[in-house]
Amino acid sequence: MIIKIALILQPTNLWKLCYQDDIAPRATEEIIQTRDYKFSCEKNYQYNTLGYSTLSQEVNFYSNLEYEWLGANNSNFDLNFFNSKKFNHRGDGKLDRKWLPFELRISKKISSETKNINVVFLGDIEIYKNNEKIYKGKNYITNEKITLTDVQGTELEIYYKFDLKDPIKIIREREIKYPSDRYASIQIFDVDMNLLKSEKTNLTKFSELLFIIILLTLLYSFRQDLYPKKIIEYFKNRKIIISFILFLFYLTLNHDLISLFPIFGIADSFTIFIYATVFLLFYTYNLNSSEIFILSVLTTFLLLDFDFKILDEYIRPGGSDSLTYEYFSRLVLEGNFLEGGEGIYTYSPGTRYFLFFLHTTFGERLKYIFIILNSLAAFLSIVNKKFKVDRKNIFAYIAFIYLTSNAINRIFLYGMSEIFSLIPIMFYLKSEKLKNNYPLVSGIILGLAMFNRVNLVLGIIALVILSKNKRTYFGFAFIALIPLIHNLYYGKKFLLLTADWNYQGEVLGEGFNFYEFVSNIYINILRNFDFVVMNPFSEDIYIRTGRLLPIVFFISIMLFLFYVVKNKTEVISSKYFFEILPIILVVAPFAIYDPRFFYPRFLIVPHLMFLIYCQNLKNEFS
Known part of the structure; x- marks a missing residue:
């Protein structure tokens, strides 16, 4: 956030970076159903960039050679614009999204003190000095170094392109260490091979000084809380904890x-x-x-798995929900803020906005x-x-x-969306102060959780009703009506929530048949039961989650049944008795829907609601 605020005050003598995706092939099956806006520079989640994609103090784009086969996910180019469904390449033989071609125009007025610079690149490059071409090169095998002389005070423009002659395609059998090609790279150094950085102007120095003064003022205001003796006492009393945290x-x-x-x-x-x-x-x-x-x-x-610790796979896989969420987030960025990228909401409506605000605050990679x-x-x-x-x-x-x-x-x-509903629901369930003192906010929080994952609507409505507070009702309704208003205004259709609630088959559509409906529910309950309870003895479960998770969750179910049987009279009279209803209603849709995809993704929220319910019961009985 500090960087974002500082960027507003940044001078205009930074390197101006203009990305362009025009040379990247579109996924043919997505052309009709996706929006493909044309910009002179692809948009980045930054503001005050003067019409460019971004501004940078240095040009230092490279890859870790050990993981270069990961393409864009291993480089530090700002390529989030590939997280669009227009590039939804997926399946064997299709283009690898991590290796899509792109163009980058780099420009800056070189300071009068900088006479010579060195450019190291891998890819295609054209360099212009005061609009006159002075160099053209191409190298996709090794990094090539060139020296530009007498550039002081000139307008320098570098047109960089990464476009392999033979496009990299997906081969499922070769997901690791494939391909062996080199990935894009461009770096600009001074004559001593130090990164050429833009000099700070007086405005930048003043803004930094102002920030330091504000910070010191705040620290002085809280000087009593930061009294050295208190700090020393804390470290003395917490030696073991601090040592373990440091370890x-x-x-x-x-x-x-x-x-x-x-x-x-x-x-x-x-x-x-x-x-x-x-x-x-x-x-x-x-x-x-x-x-x-x-x-x-x-x-x-x-x-975390080792790969997730050291790698950042921010270019989402083709065909994934996470790519869809990022796509709609980008449409919000590109000007469809209220519309959200579609006339009638389909996928999780709220996720695009959560992602948009997170990207705007923290950058391209999350x-x-x-x-x-x-x-x-x-x-x-x-x-x-x-x-x-x-x-x-x-x-x-x-x-x-x-x-x-x-x-x-x-x-x-x-990048799945469940986390944006899970945290509000957990915070609501855990905070009595929130529910009692701020019922309106409680309703808004539950509304946001539902707005993010509309398949939770039945359980969340039950939570709202159980609150027995009109302000909670109002706060929830205020958010819950957003999809209806949106669909009426932009889609000209009366639709309460989203258009994809029925995506796994005709439930109440024209092809509805009551007998088949009941039969399918019965079959689905039998098929999905192991997944809902996370049966640790089912191979279908532990091959997806490992052994630990099903075992501990199964233990929680057994303990819950034990406490219910042991305290059956108290359970019925417990203030938490009816709070099992929201959990049942959150699980109920799995009598129709299939929870196996990306398991246990769709059951995370109901599982945690159940565990918190058990936690509350245990505390009451204790």
Whole structure:
């Protein structure tokens, strides 16, 4: 955010970067049903870029040679514009989206102090000095270096293009270390081979000084809270916690150390070590919210698959929902803010706006933001309604394991939309202060969760009704009516939610047949039951999620049944008795729909609602 604010005050003598996707082939099957706007420069999630894609202090675009086969996902070019369905290439023999061709125009007035510069590139390049061509080159084998002389005070324009003669295509059998081609690269250095950086102007220096003054003023205002003795006392009392946090942080920077932990069959000793030590801290110490959250972040990151730790696959796979969400987010960026890129909402309406605001705030790549969001969900899972660790509640630990497991992390890092509904729902369920003191905000939060994932509508409506608060009703209705108003205004159609609720078959359409409908529900319930309860004995389950997640969730179901049987009289009279209804209604659509795709993606929200429900029951009985 600070960088975004500073950019508004940046001078215009930065390198001006203008990306263009015109040479990238469109997916033929998507041409009719996608929007393909023409811009002189492809838009970036930045403002005050003077009509260019972005401004940069230096030109330093390259790839890590060890992972160059990942193409754009391994480079630092700003190629988020490929996250559009017009480039929805997918399937064997189709173009690899990570290797699509692109053009980049780089321009700047060189300072009078810079006489010579060096340009290192891989690709096609044309260089103009004061509109006169001075160089043209092409090299896709090795990085080529050229020296430009007497450039002081001149207008320099570099037309760069990456366009392989033989396009890279998808070969499923060769997903790793394929292809062997080199990827795009261009860097600009001074005469001593240091990156040529734009000099700061007086305006930039003044804005930085102003920021430092404001920061120091804020620190001075809170000087009592930051009193050195308090800090020393904190470090003295938290030696073990701080030492362990530093150790975990060290592991995040040294991935090779994790490989020293052996794997015994299906048991990963590193996973066991992390959970055992973190849970010991949770149980032993009275941690504050900041400490809990830091441990949640470190646990989430350390338990990621190795590839997700070191790579950032922000160019979404062809045919994926995450690509669709990014596509609509880009349409919002390109001028369709209120319309959202379509006259009638189909896919998760709210996700495009969540992504748009995240990109605008944090930039093109959101890998670490999704890790933080997942960590926030893990934090909410382990705390009670006072936001302290629910130390003696086994369901809190099960929920924490659920949310920090590889199977769940993988889903969120792929950019799926569930996280944007999960966090609001969890926050609503955990915060009594929110529900009691801010009912209007509570309703808006639940409305946003529904607006993001409309398949949760039945369960969320049940939560709203159970609140028994008119302000909550109003806040929810205020957001819930947005799809209807949008569809009426832009699509000229009366449609309450979205057009894709019925995408898995005729449910109540013209082909509706009651007998077939009931038969299909019965068949679907039998087929989907193992997936809904996450049966650990079903191969279809553990080949998708691994062994740990189904086992701990199955334990939670068994414990829930045990507590219900043991306390059946108390359960019926419990204030939480009717709160099982929203969970049932969230699960109910799986009597029709198939939960197997990207499993357990579609069941994350109902599973967590169930675990929080069990957590509340356990606390009441205790």
